[in-house]
Amino acid sequence: MHLDPATLLIVSSVMTLLVGTLFMLSWRQALSSRALALWGVAHILGASRPGGLALRGQIPDLVSIAVSNAVVLAAYGLIWSGVRSFEGRPIRIDLALAGAAIWCVLCLEPNFYGSIEARIIYASAVAAVYSGDAAVEFWRGRRERLASRVVAVTTLGLHAAFYLLRIPSTLLAPPPPRLNPLTSPWVAILCFVTLLFSIALAFTCMALVKERAEREQRIAASTDPLTGVANRRAFASAAQAALASHRHAALLLFDLDRFKAVNDIHGHAVGDAVLxxxxxxxxxxxxxxxMLGRLGGEEFACLLPxxxxxxxxxxxxxxxxTFAGLAVPELPSLRVTVSIGIALARNGSxxxxxxxxxxxxxxxxKHGGRDRVAVADLEHAA
Structure with a gap:
């Protein structure tokens, strides 16, 4: 079955709109993720470009050229903003809309508006900058190990490379004056690139959001909510693994002395602050x-490989x-000490x-007077 360029553009527009709707539906289920909302709005706006090209000649050129391209450039800026939001960086709406704003100003200049080459080069450069910097933003956050991060960087990087390639191609083979865009081979290429980019970015970004949520759940399940250190189960698992891979290690057990009195006299808020x-x-x-972990209450453990x-x-x-020397000027009567027990491990204890x-x-x-350190019998360890 043969599909004419106008049909391809309409299909591309509809698919991009569906992807944007999918982002928005996902955002409604995770309202704390502003990145999903930004990506959704970006794709909904981006759906106007293929539609504008498909209706060229049937709607005013001001709409199909100036307005539709301005909206698409704003969409690329919002995709970039969504990536920054995902990575916990400030959202710069002014920079996100700068490419579209400059485009609108340039379209007021007859020489620019009448030049197909100039319009293609500027729009391609802006799309490449937003896509490329979005890829860089994802890469900068690689310390957070998410399986789909490399895919996201690759997707955005390839998209930026495509638009960069379009610039020298336009300079080397300028389109004929008054060219009907529906007869240009670039139209079919743009259709497929837009489709692939929208679908790949949707799957990748949603996977990143899901992977981060799962990672945060794993961290929450292994972390003490008050102090932020490992809980008993997570510490025991990590310590056992470390003992299997290190010939020597030392385990330190801490117990904060008379901690109940701290809570009774100064209140639980002060007790929590002490912990x-x-x-x-x-x-x-x-x-x-x-490795540091909270065993429960005022008891902590530390493994020194x-x-x-x-x-x-x-x-x-x-x-x-150091702990005994801590003082709070607002609470001059607060005195805190810790007792410590040490056991030494040898050869995979x-x-x-x-x-x-x-x-x-x-x-x-503890029974020797508190605020002291005791070491387990080394002979018993052997």
Whole structure:
């Protein structure tokens, strides 16, 4: 079956409109994701370009050329804004609409408006800049490991490359004056590129939103909501894996002394602040490879991979002294200390056994006067 260019343009317009509607429906289910709304509006606006080309000659040129292309350039700016929103960066609506605004000003100039080459080169350059920078924005956020991120970068990068290629092609083979766009081979190419880009971007962006939601759920399931450190289950799993891959390690168990009194005297808000402050202090003093988790209540644990006995003891003493020295000017009567039990692992020790030994050492520290460090019997560890 033969499809004439006008039919191809109408199909492209309808498909782009459907993609935009799909984005908007997805946004209604996740209102916190402004990126979905921006991408939806962008595709709904972008559907006007193929329709404008298909109706060339049947509607005023001012609408089919100036208005429809301005709307499409604004759509590319909104796609770029959606990517920035997804990556947690400020949305610059002024920059997103700058390409369309400059296009409208240029169309007031007869020499520009009457030149097909100038219009193609400018529109292609703007689309390439927005698409290319959107690809860069996605790439900058690669520290957040999402499976579809590379696909998104590739999709936007190829789209930008297509428009960049169109610029020298137009310069080398300028379209004849007063060319009917429906007779140009670029029309069919644009149709397929628009269709592929819209569909690929829709699937990729929605996959990114879904992957981020799943990742946040996994993090929430493994993170203590108050302090932001690993919860007991996540810490135990990570510690067991670390013990299997490191010959030496040290497990530190912390118990904040007389923490119930802090809650009773100063209130639970102050108690929560003490817990969060303790985790922040530990995270700032320990090496990056250290694993910190909350076991429950005022009890915490830390695994130091490859730590020697002397290093583990030095780290524990530093933490104990620093925490005891913390003071809040607004609460001069607040005094906080911590007791620490240390157990040393050798040659793939079992995590549960290591926990029991560290807990025994912590018991010694607590019943020996609190605010001190105790080390489990090394002979027992052997």
């Amino acid at each position: 969060m402050g303790f985790c922040a202090m530990v995270a700032s003093l320990l090496p990056r490879e250290a 490859d730590a020697s006995p002397a290093e583990a003891l030095a780290r524990a003493e530093e933490l104990r002294r 079992d995590f549960e056994m290591l926990m029991r030994r560290a807990d025994a050492a912590l018991y010694v520290a």
